Every structure is written in structure tokens, then in C-alpha cells.
Amino acid sequence: xxxxxxxxxxxxxxxxxxxxxxxxxxxxxxxxxxxxxxxxxxxxxxxxxxxxxxxxxxxxxxxxxxxxxxxxxxxxxxxxxxxxxxxxxxxxxxxxxxxxxxxxxxxxxxxxxxxxxxxxxxxxxxxxxxxxxxxxxxxxxxxxxxxxxxxxxxxxxxxxxxxxxxxxxxxxxxxxxxxxxxxxxxxxxxxxxxxxxxxxxxxxxxxxxxxxxxxxxxxxxxxxxxxxxxxxxxxxxxxxxxxxxxxxxxxxxxxxxxxxxxxxxxxxxxxxxxxxxxxxxxxxxxxxxxxxxxxxxxxxxxxxxxxxxxxx
Amino acid sequence: xxxxxxxxxxxxxxxxxxxxxxxxxxxxxxxxxxxxxxxxxxxxxxxxxxxxxxxxxxxxxxxxxxxxxxxxxxxxxxxxxxxxxxxxxxxxxxxxxxxxxxxxxxxxxxxxxxxxxxxxxxxxxxxxxxxxxxxxxxxxxxxxxxxxxxxxxxxxxxxxxxxxxxxxxxxxxxxxxxxxxxxxxxxxxxxxxxxxxxxxxxxxxxxxxxxxxxxxxxxxxxxxxxxxxxxxxxxxxxxxxxxxxxxxxxxxxxxxxxxxxxxxxxxxxxxxxxxxxxxxx
Numbered sequence: 001x002x003x004x005x006x007x008x009x010x011x012x013x014x015x016x017x018x019x020x021x022x023x024x025x026x027x028x029x030x031x032x033x034x035x036x037x038x039x040x041x042x043x044x045x046x047x048x049x050x051x052x053x054x055x056x057x058x059x060x061x062x063x064x065x066x067x068x069x070x071x072x073x074x075x076x077x078x079x080x081x082x083x084x085x086x087x088x089x090x091x092x093x094x095x096x097x098x099x100x101x102x103x104x105x106x107x108x109x110x111x112x113x114x115x116x117x118x119x120x121x122x123x124x125x126x127x128x129x130x131x132x133x134x135x136x137x138x139x140x141x142x143x144x145x146x147x148x149x150x151x152x153x154x155x156x157x158x159x160x161x162x163x164x165x166x167x168x169x170x171x172x173x174x175x176x177x178x179x180x181x182x183x184x185x186x187x188x189x190x191x192x193x194x195x196x197x198x199x200x201x202x203x204x205x206x207x208x209x210x211x212x213x214x215x216x217x218x219x220x221x222x223x224x225x226x227x228x229x230x231x232x233x234x235x236x237x238x239x240x241x242x243x244x245x246x247x248x249x250x251x252x253x254x255x256x257x258x259x260x261x262x263x264x265x266x267x268x269x270x271x272x273x274x275x276x277x278x279x280x281x282x283x284x285x286x287x288x289x290x291x292x293x294x295x296x297x298x299x300x301x302x303x304x305x306x307x308x309x310x311x312x
Numbered sequence: 313x314x315x316x317x318x319x320x321x322x323x324x325x326x327x328x329x330x331x332x333x334x335x336x337x338x339x340x341x342x343x344x345x346x347x348x349x350x351x352x353x354x355x356x357x358x359x360x361x362x363x364x365x366x367x368x369x370x371x372x373x374x375x376x377x378x379x380x381x382x383x384x385x386x387x388x389x390x391x392x393x394x395x396x397x398x399x400x401x402x403x404x405x406x407x408x409x410x411x412x413x414x415x416x417x418x419x420x421x422x423x424x425x426x427x428x429x430x431x432x433x434x435x436x437x438x439x440x441x442x443x444x445x446x447x448x449x450x451x452x453x454x455x456x457x458x459x460x461x462x463x464x465x466x467x468x469x470x471x472x473x474x475x476x477x478x479x480x481x482x483x484x485x486x487x488x489x490x491x492x493x494x495x496x497x498x499x500x501x502x503x504x505x506x507x508x509x510x511x512x513x514x515x516x517x518x519x520x521x522x523x524x525x526x527x528x529x530x531x532x533x534x535x536x537x538x539x540x541x542x543x544x545x546x547x548x549x550x551x552x553x554x555x556x557x558x559x560x561x562x563x564x565x566x567x568x569x570x571x572x573x574x575x576x577x578x579x580x581x582x583x584x585x586x587x588x589x590x591x592x593x
Binding site: 026028029031032034035036038039040042043045046047048049050051053054057066110111114115117119122125127128129130131132133134135136137138139140141142143144145146147151152154157186189190243246247249250253254268271272275276281284285288289291292295296299300303 | 330333334336337340341344345347348350351354362363364365406407409410412413414417418419420422425428429430432433434435436437438439440441442443444446447462463465466468471495496497500521524525527528531532542543544546547550558561562564565568569572573575576577
């Protein structure tokens, strides 16, 4: 308590008034500890320490209980780079991430533009378009597992009715990743729509009025006025979508479990398999470090783009 | 040619355009909620009909009754609710406190510490599950509510978002508070929090949904229905012999989705305003 009294209070005569002030007024440092301490401690235990530990473990070999045995230098990284199945996972992850981002942004933008129309009942459609935001991963997986089901699903029934070749979506290595992509994009739509819709609303009407007066076609207006005006938001949504896609786990676990023939064995799923199913903790740690680097790069790009906004 | 005709033609064209616009909206709407509608509809059909591929049958709530009476789905919901509520409240408290420290307090290493918070936002929790699993096992938290709450009591993202909002508070408010002799705690509690109401609501909706949607971590750390949250619970139901009981699975999914849709409908407005403000303004 003595340390938290302000220095001035000590040199003054101890009148009752000064004492109460002294009691109430903590030093800035005391307050900093009080306000920042809990968060800092929690982040240290559950984010910083695990990150360092993961990095550390990636340079060692481990036994099946996850205990460190021998120093292996960059050996884990070397064997990871020589592992063809890891490259396949990385390739699948990158194509998944890229396709998800493109489709999410394009479809989200279409929905956001459609919802800009001044029509009766537009609020109802806005609610519809943002509704997938409230749908969690296991619920989405159930809906789409049913839709992709080879005997009772809508896709199977549609292709039957139209005499198209039937695709066993989740069991076919050529289509399983696409099925996961479709489901992911669908889940992303609500959030993306909401953010892009907000951005479109903030484009000043006067810009469009001026373009109308100048006789600029609607399509040109979209390309030359709308897109540049909402580009910060577009970049924001893109990076958020990319980061989320890199972390995808739930849908894969629920819909394909990494199969068929590793076609959907994306990076996070691989970490989980190697650590918690195969007991290869060192290898899983090495993969975690690579995953972190990939996500860190995207995040850095995000910070750079929003640097001025972010730090003032 | 009477002058009436062009007006009629114009009127018709306008009407066609309007119909076209609504058709587009309805089409897009159906694509978005199609899978959801299909799921809801299936949840009302008898499983026997569904497994024959029929999309028609006697509608009833039987599947809901089966789901509620034969599976722990309500318990899963309760578990998720407890976990999400505690996580949300604590994130609101701790994130706003650390945000306050970065905006209104002066202390040593303030800038490096803030940089540390920013760095945290780059580190995915998914890549750190191995040491975290060891930590919670050592702390004896496995298979308990605490294991799904303690690691998420605070977030760097929440701190960052609220900091952005606190920065926008008029300087005069703090000056006036200093003149009045308000302590930092009083200013935080009486002025800052009420000022940031919208941002706090946004963060609350975001925290609640994130916690509710947790999947990997609960799967690794909970082993009994007593504490299992709903995402993991649905996985459990699917994994059991009920796998082909599509009607009941869909009914369980519907039971799970309704609370989040309610949170979303209430929070939608704040979510939009807050995220746009915190993230991109």
C-alpha cells in the first residue's frame, strides 16, 4: 500500500483529507498492473508460452507421451519438406484457402449489392442473407452431409432426375475438397455479406449522383466508384477469410475426417492427427510452426494495409 | 397512336423490372437458406420416409421428441450456454480493462506491450493445442467447464477492438473527470464502459458466438456428456448408432441452431455497426 501512495502525499502533513486521497489514488503503475495484469498473464500462459514451447519442440524428437528425447536440429523440418504427403496437404490447403476466399468475396458482394436496392421488404432479405452467421460448424456439417448424401441427398436426387452422372461427393477424392469448399463458403456468407453491406452503405450517394449526371454507365460506376470506395473493407474481409480458412478443422473432422485418400487432409487436421492420433508430437509441433508462419504472413499483410488505421 | 400507350408500356416495363428484382432476391435468398430449409423440413419428416429419399410425408414433431428424450441434447445446450456466458462476461471485463490501460494509463514498456498484444493476434490457437493440452492437464482442468473457459478469459482481438473505441472518447471527458477527482477505476467503470456500450455489445455477440462455435478444443478436452458443449455433442450424436436416423439428427441440429439465430437477430445491428467501426474505419 505504501508504494502505491503518490510521492507528493508523503511529503505533505498527514491531514485527514490527504490520507483519504492517498488511499484512493493508486500510482499509475499500480493501476497498470490492475488493468493489464490479468490479460497479460492469461495471454502469457495460453498463447506466448505454448508458442515458444511449440517452436522448441519442433527442434527435438519426442516419445509417444510427448516428452522431449533427443535434439534434432532442423531434422524435423527437413523430413517435413521431404514428405510428399505433407506437400499434398499444403497444396490442398492453399487451393482450399484461395478458392474459399474468392468465392466468399464474390458471392458476398453479389448479396450485398442485391440488398442495396430500395425495395419493399428488403429488410427481410437482409436478415436472410446474414442468417448463416448464426449457423455453427456442426449444424452446417449436418445440413450439408445430408445434401451431399449419395442416396438421399438433393444433389444425388437432382442428378438422377436430370440423368447426369452421379457424384459421390464426400467419398470421391476429386470432389471431396470441393464439397468442403462449398460448405465453408456457405458458412462464411452471412458475415461477409453483413460487412460488405455496411461498407456499401457508407459510399456517399453524391458520388453516384455526380456519375449519373456525367452519364456514366451503372457497370462503370460499380468498377470505378463502388469498388475503390469499399476496397479497404474488401481487403479486410479477404484477410479475415484467409486466416479463418487456414484454421479450418471442424467441417473436415465432421464431413470427411481428412479423407478420401487424404484429399481433405488440411494443415490443422494434420496437426491434430499427428499429435493426438499418431502421437508424433515433434512432427505435429513442426507442422504447427509452419501453419503459424503462414497465418502470420497473412496477418502482417492485413496490419500493413490497415497500418494507418490500426495504430493512428 | 393514343398518348396512353407509351405510359402503359412504361408502366409494364417498370413492373417487369420490379418482378425481375424480386426474383433475383428470392433466388439468392433460397440459395443462402436452402440447406437450412431442407434441414428444418427433414426434421419434421419420419425417418423411414427420408431414408427412401422421399421429401414428403406425414409432418410431426416426433423427431424433436425423440431427440430431447433419448439424447443429452438439452444438456449439451446448457453446457454451451454456461461456457459461452462466462467466457463472454469475462472477456468484456478483461478486454476492456486492458484496453483502458493502453489508452488512459502511462506506464513503462507500454508500446512494446501493445506490440505484444498485436503479435498475439497473429498466433492461431489451433497451432498451440499441444502445449495447451499439457497445461490444462497439469492444472487438472480436463473434462470440466473450466477447461473451455480459462484459456479464453481474455483475447487480444477484444482488447484491440475496444482500444480503438476508447481512443475516440473526447479528451474533455477525461480532463473533467480528473478535475472532479475521479480515480482511474471510477472513470473506467462510470464513464468509459457506458461510453463504449455499442462496442461492448458487439464484442459480447462476437465472444458468445466464438465460444459457442468452438470445436477442436472441447473435442480434445471433454470426455463426458456432463460437460460436453453442443458442437461436440452433435458430433457425438452423429458418431453413434443414430447416424442414419436423419430425422432426429436434423431435429437436433434445429434445436441447436435456434438460440444462435436469436442472438444473431438481436445482435445483428450492433454487430454490423461495431465491426465496421472497430475494424475498418
